[in-house]
Amino acid sequence: MTKLTKRFVETVEPQSNGHVVWDDELPGFGLRVYPSGKRSYIVQYRSRGRSRRYTIGLHGVWAPETARREAKALLGQVAHGGDPAEEREEDRKALTIKQLCEQYIADMEAGLILGKGGRPKKDTTIATDVGRIRRHIIPLLGTRRVRDITKPDMNNLMKDIIAGKTRVTMKTEKLRGKAIVRGGRGTAIRTMGLLGGIFSYAVEAGVIEHNPTHGLRKPKYQVRDRRLSEAEYRTLGDILRQAQQSDRYGIHAEILRLITLTGCRRGEIVNLKWSEVDLEGSCLRLVDSKEGSSVRPVGLPVVEYLEKERPHRTGTYVFPGQGIDNAVGNFPQSWKKLFKDTPLWDVTPHVLRHSFASIANDLGFTEITIAALIGHAKGSVTSKYVHTLDSTLIMAADTVSGYVKALLEGVEFRRNTYTLDRQSRKSAIDQMLTESRPAL
Known part of the structure; x- marks a missing residue:
């Protein structure tokens, strides 16, 4: 005759498929033994012609005698027409x-x-x-x-x-x-x-059957299309050069400059580690960007800046804070103060990122190339097996960052009207054909 006692419960051996040991003293009261060795007390009964099973709780949380008393109470409810399993299910569904x-x-x-x-x-x-x-x-x-x-x-x-x-x-x-x-x-x-x-x-989790938000009409996002003009880039260059002379804002100005030259997200630059900088490969190997791990091509101006700064900075982070080996803080407050009362009062790091992508588009690069440059989901280079980047991406990064760097330094580019000037187009074709002919 089996009685569920503490000694019996702790010595019963688990089986490969799990099994239930029933107590002979109290019909319907049992011990479920899982293949993992976990044990729980259960009650089995019939209600409205159906066999129902109710889990009292795990052994250890429940002692055999307290579980037995709980089983007697539950079976008493069943005798009076109750259904403890259904009531528990209703309670679970009544979550707030x-x-x-x-x-x-x-x-x-x-x-x-x-x-x-x-x-x-x-x-x-x-x-x-x-x-x-x-x-x-x-x-x-x-x-x-x-x-x-x-x-x-x-x-x-x-x-x-x-x-x-x-x-x-x-x-x-x-x-x-x-x-x-x-x-x-x-x-x-x-x-x-x-x-x-x-x-x-x-x-x-079985709490509800349908999601009440499905089919809900939500307002559209306001598309943030603010971008810097070339004149505003020159203004930005003046602001950053002045701020870099300040002990208070110098490092934050350098962060803004690197965001401007790479199109990276704010957090990717603020938390950039030297271990993620691959100068030889001309890229940043970000371990934990918004899109997961991401390989980001960077132009020569960025490589030269990082090469110059590396010997002078110790610790894990490219832009170290004042604590023990942590990233710089207070960046949001600083860039807002830098741009306050200037023509760029509404510029944010996201605007700098969007402007970088817009410059790349102006220079004729494809959408997929631009996505790879800025780490957008549709074109992000995420494979951990990528050790060298395509030369096309490096060239694109060089071109865009070089162009932006020149704007920051005050250069005024003359717009090429080639696509609107038929004679220029004809001359360009003739020159291409001449250069392609073999020398006699």
Whole structure:
């Protein structure tokens, strides 16, 4: 006769397919033993003509005697017409939005929520998502039950965020830090995208059957098409040269200059490590860019700058901070102050990146080449097996960065009207044919 005691439970041997050991003293009470050796207490019963199984909990969390008492209570509910398994399922489906969000955050921080490219979300992305959850989603929907949410609720939520109903200024964990939450259209679009992912997570977990954000009409992003003119590049060069003489803004001016010459993202340059700089290959081998690992071709002006600075800088980072081997800080505040009260007051690092791509387009490079230069998803060189870059990309990087460097130094280029001048086109063709003829 088998009785589930502590000694018996801990000595029972697991089997390859897992098995259940039933207690002879209390019918319906059993121990499920998994192939891994994990053990859990269960109750099996019949309700409305169906056999149901209810998991009480893991051995270790539950002792055999407490699990036995719980089993007796559950079987008592069954005798009075109850169905504990169905009630648990209903309770699980009755999660509130706040509870669902907390589960999502826990799994996200554990690396179980995958982002772009099937990779776990980065710490910066997690911090942004948690901020949107705690500052917009939970304040507006936190107490609502997940299964009660409908598409009209999603539409109203989006309108509330656009209208700024979650606007607030709050302290952050940083010293004297604060977050100014404004809401608005861009915030609403990104928050609804995140919430769609949270509801997909709920569908996969069996909490709900359908995602209420599917088919939701969202406003379009405002396309940021600001780019520097050639005159503004010359103004930028003057600002950066003046700032480089300052002890306070010198290193930040160098970061801005490198962003201008490479088209890299702000974080890619601020956090650039010497181990990612390949001077011989004329490229940056970024370990953790927005698109994952990325090989980024850079022009000769960038190579020469890095060669010049390398002997004078120690530590891990190209632009070191004041702490122990860390990257420079306060960059956002510094570039805003540098451009304040200047003709470039509305210029951001993203504008510099967009302007680099626009110059490349002006110079006649293809979209796929430009994408490779700036590390865009559609053309990013991401293979870890790429040891040498195509000479075409190096030439493109040289051309664009050389052109931008000249603009920063005050050069005024004369526009070539070749495509509009038929005689020039004819002369160019004749010259090409003449040069191609073999010498007599």
